[in-house]
Amino acid sequence: MSGSTDGTGPGIGTRLAHTARDPRAQHGFVNTPIHRGSTVLFPTLDALEAAMRVDTRTGPFVYGLMGNPNSRELEAMLAGLDGGAGAVVVESGLAAVSVPLLATLSAGDHLLMTDSCYGPTRWLCKSVLPRMGVETDFYDPRIGAGIEPLIRGNTRAIFMESPGSLTFEIQDVPAIARVARARAVTTIIDNTWATPLRFRPIEHGVDLVVHALTKYQSGNSDILLGAIVARDEDHWKRVKQCAEVHGHYAHPDDCSTCLRGMRSLEVRLARHEQSALAVARFLESRAEVARVLHPALPSHPDHALWRRDFTGASGLFGCVLRPHPRGRAHLKAFLESLRYFGMGFSWGGFESLVVASDVRSSRQSPPWTEEGPLLRFQIGLEDPRDLITDLAAAFAAAEG
Ligand SMILES: Cc1ncc(COP(=O)(O)O)c(C=O)c1O
The missing domain is CATH 3.40.640.10 (Type I PLP-dependent aspartate aminotransferase-like (Major domain))
Structure with missing residues (x-):
C-alpha cells in the first residue's frame, strides 16, 4: 500500500x-x-485530584502503570x-x-x-x-x-x-x-x-x-x-x-x-512481502513440496477472499513437504543444512526463520490431515536470491 x-x-x-x-x-x-x-509529582492537591479524573490518552500523567x-x-x-x-x-x-x-x-x-x-x-x-x-x-x-x-x-x-x-x-x-x-x-x-x-x-x-x-x-x-x-x-x-x-x-x-x-514499517513490509512471494513461488516449483500456504498465491484456497479484503501480504507463510521415506531424518538434514534461515520462534524481524510444527493433535475443526511436515517460513530482509539458493542447496544436501 x-x-x-x-x-x-x-x-x-x-x-x-x-x-x-x-x-x-x-x-x-x-x-x-x-x-x-513510576511516580509522577503534582504541584497541588487540586492538580492531583484533577489528574485522577482525566482521559489517560490526553490528560496529565498520573502514575507509570497508567501510561x-x-x-x-x-x-x-x-x-x-x-x-x-x-x-x-x-x-x-x-x-x-x-x-x-x-x-x-x-x-x-x-x-x-x-x-x-x-x-x-x-x-x-x-x-x-x-x-x-x-x-x-x-x-x-x-x-x-x-x-x-x-x-x-x-x-x-x-x-x-x-x-x-x-x-x-x-x-x-x-x-x-x-x-x-x-x-x-x-x-x-x-x-x-x-x-x-x-x-x-x-x-x-x-x-x-x-x-x-x-x-x-x-x-x-x-x-x-x-x-x-x-x-x-x-x-x-x-x-x-x-x-x-x-x-x-x-x-x-x-x-x-x-x-x-x-517509522520504517512501510518499506520493510514491502520488502518482506516481495521476497516472501519470490520464495513461496520457488517452493511451489519444487518436487519436495506438496503445498505452499500463502494467501497471495492463486493456488491458495482463500485467495479470492484475501484479494477482496487485504491490500497486500506480509512475509510469513507455510508449506507442507511431501512425506519422505527417511521421515524426520530427512527433515532434520534439510533444516540443519540451511545457512540463512535460523530455526526459532517469532517472526517479523530482519532475519529469515523456519520452524516445523505438528498441528495434528490440536486441530479439530476441521482435523489437519496433511501427512508431510508442516513448515512456517518468515522471510527477512536478505537478498531473496540468496534465500532461494540456500533452500535449493538444503534440499540437495538432505538427499545426499
Ligand atoms: C499470531 C500471533 N499472535 C500473538 C503472538 C504473541 O506475541 P508475543 O510473542 O509478543 O507474546 C504471536 C507470537 O508468535 C503470534 O504469532
Whole structure:
C-alpha cells in the first residue's frame, strides 16, 4: 500500500514518519526521550485530584502503570493506523490476546475461538478460561456467516485470526462481524500477520484488534510488546481498565523502540512481502513440496477472499513437504543444512526463520490431515536470491 490507509489524507509513509512525535516539546530533538518512571509529582492537591479524573490518552500523567509519554505516543500512532478510538499497549503480544478476552468474558459466558489460533491462545482457552467458568468452542476458520448457529444465548465473544497461525486460512471477517453485531457479540481479531498496512479490521466491523508488536512493528527481534486497538470508547475503556487492574504495563524503552521500528514499517513490509512471494513461488516449483500456504498465491484456497479484503501480504507463510521415506531424518538434514534461515520462534524481524510444527493433535475443526511436515517460513530482509539458493542447496544436501 502506498497511499493513506483509508484513501484520504497523507500517505502511510508520511503518517508513519510524522505522527506521534513533537520535537518542539523535546528541545527540537526529533525523537521523544525515554521517560522511565513510576511516580509522577503534582504541584497541588487540586492538580492531583484533577489528574485522577482525566482521559489517560490526553490528560496529565498520573502514575507509570497508567501510561507515560512513550506509551502514549505509540498508542496514538496505533489507534490512528487502525482507525480506532484508542489503543492500549501491553508487555507482549500474548498479553494483547488475553486482556481483551478477560475484559469481555465473565463466568457462565461462552467464547467462539477460531481453530486456527496461535498456540498459546488455544492454551489460554483450555487452561485459564475454564477455571473462570468460561466455555470455549473452536470453530472452523473458513466458516464465514455459517458461524451463526454456533452462537448461543451466552456467547459473549468471537475471536478471529486471519490468516491462521501455521495453517494460513483466511477468514471471512466482514461476514462473521456482521453476524456477531446482529447478536450483540463482541468481535476480536489477532491481526499480527497483516498489520493495519495490509488489513484494517475495524473497517470490516470488528470491535477489538490485537497486535503482537514484537513482530513487524518493532521489526528487529529485540523486544516483546503488544497492543489492543478498540473501535469505540466503550470497548477502549473496558480494555484499558482490565489491563490496568491486572497490572499490565508496556515499558517506555520498548514503546520507544517499537515506535522507531514503525517509522520504517512501510518499506520493510514491502520488502518482506516481495521476497516472501519470490520464495513461496520457488517452493511451489519444487518436487519436495506438496503445498505452499500463502494467501497471495492463486493456488491458495482463500485467495479470492484475501484479494477482496487485504491490500497486500506480509512475509510469513507455510508449506507442507511431501512425506519422505527417511521421515524426520530427512527433515532434520534439510533444516540443519540451511545457512540463512535460523530455526526459532517469532517472526517479523530482519532475519529469515523456519520452524516445523505438528498441528495434528490440536486441530479439530476441521482435523489437519496433511501427512508431510508442516513448515512456517518468515522471510527477512536478505537478498531473496540468496534465500532461494540456500533452500535449493538444503534440499540437495538432505538427499545426499
Ligand atoms: C499470531 C500471533 N499472535 C500473538 C503472538 C504473541 O506475541 P508475543 O510473542 O509478543 O507474546 C504471536 C507470537 O508468535 C503470534 O504469532
